[in-house]
Amino acid sequence: MSFNRVFRIVVALLVLLVGVNITNAQKLTEEKLDAMAAKYALQSFPMLKDLLSIPNDAIYPEDIEKNIKWCEKAFGDRDFTTTRIETSTVPLLLAERKVKKPKKTVLIYLQIDGQPVDTSRWFQKDPYIPALKMKTVEGEWKEMDWSKIENYDDDWRVFARSTSDAKGPAAMFLAAIDAIDDNKISPNFDMKVIMDFEEELGSPRLPQAVIDNKELLKSDMLVIFDGPMHITNKPTLVFGARGIATIQLTTYGPIAPQHSGHYGNYAPNPAFRLSQILASMKDDDGRVTIPGYYDGITIDAQTEKILRAVPDDEKEIQDRLQIGSTDKVGRFYQESIQYPSLNIRGMQSGWINEKARTIVPDWARAELDLRLVLESDPERLVSLVKKHIEGLGYYVTKDTPTKEERMSHEKVASFTYEISYQSFRTDYNTEIGIWLKEALKNAYGADPIMERMAGGSIPISPFVTTLDIPAVSVPTVNRDNNQHSPNENIRLGNYRDGIKTMIAILGQKL
Ligand SMILES: [Zn+2]
Numbered sequence: 001m002s003f004n005r006v007f008r009i010v011v012a013l014l015v016l017l018v019g020v021n022i023t024n025a026q027k028l029t030e031e032k033l034d035a036m037a038a039k040y041a042l043q044s045f046p047m048l049k050d051l052l053s054i055p056n057d058a059i060y061p062e063d064i065e066k067n068i069k070w071c072e073k074a075f076g077d078r079d080f081t082t083t084r085i086e087t088s089t090v091p092l093l094l095a096e097r098k099v100k101k102p103k104k105t106v107l108i109y110l111q112i113d114g115q116p117v118d119t120s121r122w123f124q125k126d127p128y129i130p131a132l133k134m135k136t137v138e139g140e141w142k143e144m145d146w147s148k149i150e151n152y153d154d155d156w157r158v159f160a161r162s163t164s165d166a167k168g169p170a171a172m173f174l175a176a177i178d179a180i181d182d183n184k185i186s187p188n189f190d191m192k193v194i195m196d197f198e199e200e201l202g203s204p205r206l207p208q209a210v211i212d213n214k215e216l217l218k219s220d221m222l223v224i225f226d227g228p229m230h231i232t233n234k235p236t237l238v239f240g241a242r243g244i245a246t247i248q249l250t251t252y253g254p255i256a257p258q259h260s261g262h263y264g265n266y267a268p269n270p271a272f273r274l275s276q277i278l279a280s281m282k283d284d285d286g287r288v289t290i291p292g293y294y295d296g297i298t299i300d301a302q303t304e305k306i307l308r309a310v311p312d313d314e315k316e317i318q319d320r321l322q323i324g325s326t327d328k329v330g331r332f333y334q335e336s337i338q339y340p341s342l343n344i345r346g347m348q349s350g351w352i353n354e355k356a357r358t359i360v361p362d363w364a365r366a367e368l369d370l371r372l373v374l375e376s377d378p379e380r381l382v383s384l385v386k387k388h389i390e391g392l393g394y395y396v397t398k399d400t401p402t403k404e405e406r407m408s409h410e411k412v413a414s415f416t417y418e419i420s421y422q423s424f425r426t427d428y429n430t431e432i433g434i435w436l437k438e439a440l441k442n443a444y445g446a447d448p449i450m451e452r453m454a455g456g457s458i459p460i461s462p463f464v465t466t467l468d469i470p471a472v473s474v475p476t477v478n479r480d481n482n483q484h485s486p487n488e489n490i491r492l493g494n495y496r497d498g499i500k501t502m503i504a505i506l507g508q509k510l
Pocket residue numbers: 165200483484
């Protein structure tokens with residue numbers, strides 16, 4: 001026996017004696033992760049295609065049932081036990097997998113339902129028949145035979161509803177599970193995967209379901225595999241998201257539309273009244289003027305540093321949106337989304353275009369949305385808006401006003417609102433933050449881009465509040481994916497790197 005061999009045996013014995021976990025010693029290098037991701041991306045394309053082929057608009061429960069069954073089988077095949085968490089409509093699905101000596105329990109959020117589709121506006125036969133496409137030199141997306149995917153280019157894309165939002169990430173996760181299982185990489189944490197089938201409806205039944213199943217969902221932290229990466233398409237972690245509330249505001253004129261010649265200058269115009277109300281809520285720089293609206297939010301020097309570290313190109317953002325100026329709520333993009341917003345998302349009164357007519361309309365309506373942040377209580381913000389309208393001399397009712405109400409008040413408006421869910425925000429220096437940052441650093445050789453809070457909303461606060469756990473999003477998809485619109489897609493390079501990211505996280509010790 002050579003000295004070398006004896007030496008190796010001694011080392012092996014020592015390793016056993018001190019109980020060093022062998023898998024721990026085999027650190028997942030960037031090269032190994034790349035090789036695994038490449039292999040399992042290729043291997044999982046048929047699965048991705050299969051999943052995307054199931055219609056998933058949540059207003060059709062019979063379609064959602066097919067998606068639930070698919071997920072039950074996919075997770076069951078991978079040694080997860082699945083439980084349906086029933087609600088008054090479609091269930092949530094929980095898939096659990098335990099390890100021998102878990103350090104922690106990690107809750108993982110996946111979204112399986114998708115936005116409605118308008119097939120006529122998709123440049124393919126059917127949004128539920130995935131199309132593989134490449135961009136021609138003329139800049140057109142050209143459909144190719146699926147067999148070509150064996151030799152895919154990173155910039156090719158798969159077009160179908162939910163490719164990016166968010167069946168793509170669900171398929172990546174399953175592929176990553178296959179990769180760690182085949183390579184005998186065992187996470188040192190238990191996994192609870194919660195699948196939402198009503199996310200695009202605003203997850204209306206999620207908060208109560210979490211309250212009712214607190215014990216079942218008990219975990220130490222939450223990882224969300226959803227959302228697009230930073231515009232630079234570099235590895236990104238998102239530590240929070242704004243919440244959302246909506247308001248419907250209606251003003252009233254005469255009981256029916258009146259001839260604007262006969263009654264112009266006499267019957268008050270509800271569209272003008274609505275415009276005056278709305279205009280009185282903001283200054284010329286887009287800041288809400290209602291006293292107290294931004295109370296409680298301060299961006300200190302440390303926070304500003306965190307926000308400025310995101311490599312946004314303000315010029316590029318403005319160029320892309322074709323806006324010659326920005327609102328001045330914040331001094332730059334990241335800062336602007338740390339505040340609650342007050343947005344008019346739609347307005348209606350009378351008729352326009354070829355239907356325009358010379359009338360004093362009978363009513364005018366605005367739909368508003370308020371993106372919420374942690375510091376501002378949503379009920380308080382909504383009531384500030386309502387009090388502001390009352391302060392302008394309006395009698396504010398919940399329902400359509402009666403004749404008596406119309407006759408006895410000079411100005412009448414109706415006001416209804418809904419708080420969907422609150423915001424969440426996790427500190428960078430938490431166990432989950434450090435763990436995910438290390439995993440991504442290991443996978444890509446550089447610190448990820450860290451976003452304090454995303455502007456958009458995800459229904460995560462019920463978990464954060466009820467289970468009292470921190471949450472971080474790991475976005476993987478390309479930002480230009482046409483999410484919610486026709487021709488939604490995922491870039492294949494993002495799909496493969498998403499698998500790499502997830503393998504890196506699953507292999508990173510907590
Ligand atoms: Zn969505």
